[in-house]
Amino acid sequence: xxxPPSRARRGGTGRAKMAAGRRRYFCTAGRGLEPxxxxxxxxxxxxxxxxFVSGKVFFSSEAEPGELKKLKSGxxxxxxxxxxxxxxACGGKGKMLHKIKSLVIEEPKYWLDVISTWxxxxxxxxxxxxxxxxxxxxxxxxxxxxxxxATKRQKTEQVTETVSQECQMEAGKRCVVPERKSSxxxxxxxxxxSKSSGEEPIVHDKVGFSFRVSCRCxxxxxxxxxxxxxxxxxxxxxxxxxxxxxxxxxxxLEIFVHLNDxxxxxxxxxxxxxxxxxxxxxxxxxxxTVAWAMASLAEISAGSFVLDPMCGLGxxxxxxxxxxxxxxxxxxxRSDSQLEGADVxxxxxxxxxxxxxxKASVKGMSIGxxxxxx
Numbered sequence: 022x023x024x025p026p027s028r029a030r031r032g033g034t035g036r037a038k039m040a041a042g043r044r045r046y047f048c049t050a051g052r053g054l055e056p057x058x059x060x061x062x063x064x065x066x067x068x069x070x071x072x073f074v075s076g077k078v079f080f081s082s083e084a085e086p087g088e089l090k091k092l093k094s095g096x097x098x099x100x101x102x103x104x105x106x107x108x109x110a111c112g113g114k115g116k117m118l119h120k121i122k123s124l125v126i127e128e129p130k131y132w133l134d135v136i137s138t139w140x141x142x143x144x145x146x147x148x149x150x151x152x153x154x155x156x157x158x159x160x161x162x163x164x165x166x167x168x169x170x171a172t173k174r175q176k177t178e179q180v181t182e183t184v185s186q187e188c189q190m191e192a193g194k195r196c197v198v199p200e201r202k203s204s205x206x207x208x209x210x211x212x213x214x215s216k217s218s219g220e221e222p223i224v225h226d227k228v229g230f231s232f233r234v235s236c237r238c239x240x241x242x243x244x245x246x247x248x249x250x251x252x253x254x255x256x257x258x259x260x261x262x263x264x265x266x267x268x269x270x271x272x273x274l275e276i277f278v279h280l281n282d283x284x285x286x287x288x289x290x291x292x293x294x295x296x297x298x299x300x301x302x303x304x305x306x307x308x309x310t311v312a313w314a315m316a317s318l319a320e321i322s323a324g325s326f327v328l329d330p331m332c333g334l335g336x337x338x339x340x341x342x343x344x345x346x347x348x349x350x351x352x353x354x355r356s357d358s359q360l361e362g363a364d365v366x367x368x369x370x371x372x373x374x375x376x377x378x379x380k381a382s383v384k385g386m387s388i389g390x391x392x393x394x395x
Contacts, residue, residue, distance in 0.1 A: 044138060045070075047079045047104070047288055048095035048296070050310070057094040057314045065091060074283055079104065086142050089291065093313040093344065097295045099277055099288030100139055102132065107282050110241035117245055122258045125278070125287055129262055136274070139289050231268035232259065233275055240282035252278065301343065301370035304362045306334030316341035323347035328395040330383040335363035335376065342375045350375055351395070355382040 050058045055073040059080075062068040066088060068080035079101065082089070089098060108120055126132070236252030255278060256267055265274075279286045299309050306312075316337050321327055325348040329337050332352030342350050350372075354360050360378055367376045 043083050045101040047077050047101050048098045094310050095296045098291045103287035105285040118254050230273035231266050233269050233272045236278045238280045242280045303365050303369040307336040312336040313340040321345040326395045333359050342372050351377045353379045353381040
């Protein structure tokens, strides 16, 4: 899958336990790309305990954030908090909510261990993460929020659209960005439990921070409880348990919860933006993960000559040239607008010396290249 496999490592159990240096993850994937992602995490990360279901791949790895970010066939990467069989849909709303809350918060110390791991991974990445920095004062944070309100709103919309897209994919629909109304179904408003309850948090994290809950519910459970109600209940419990505060606009931490007829999964996104967002692609054409998978099927080796005869915006060529740089790439298309977009993408990616673009129609056999060359 484009990178030499790391040496095999032993360790870990079937549960989401943090063995020394080895962490448990899951990564979302488009329908049909799960086998590609499973092969990739083994080859690129030396992952073990690899397992996948529709839309998700679970694995354990000791890889650092820089290596994890190199995954090409996955959508969003999460630290795994919980993975359980599906909850039985019985007993009414009250009993179901109690089961869900108990399942999510049954091991408070484990939650804090995973949060600590998440924080350490951000430190290793060397980025200015708000939680990993030394205690930022509330006044400073407020000031930053006021000055950057437009940027943060844009970020929130990007994240909302991404999670909404995953919701559509996991429901078996086409991978399209839904209307804003659909995205609201994924984000859950929370109210401060201190206003309605005198209970004090049971366990406090050393560094208090903000969070939000993103809940996706389908199957039998969804017939009893809506996603918003589940997400709100989980959020209130987390606030009571750890003393965190809810922030739907720009939280430090996001909690992802997915309940369906296959499993119950809880995780924390490792990165704010999806893995599928490529900084080197100016204008998106074919989905980057699909383009990478298609390029991988060509089994490109050093010295190869690779042709995409109907290249469009050149996404397959970009993914191939980034992953297998020791080859030469050609793209042809008969559309001026597509070739212009492809040229911008190639220049943005800095691959002018790797990718050559031609205006030609493969149907008319007018590419003008020798047979059996590519």
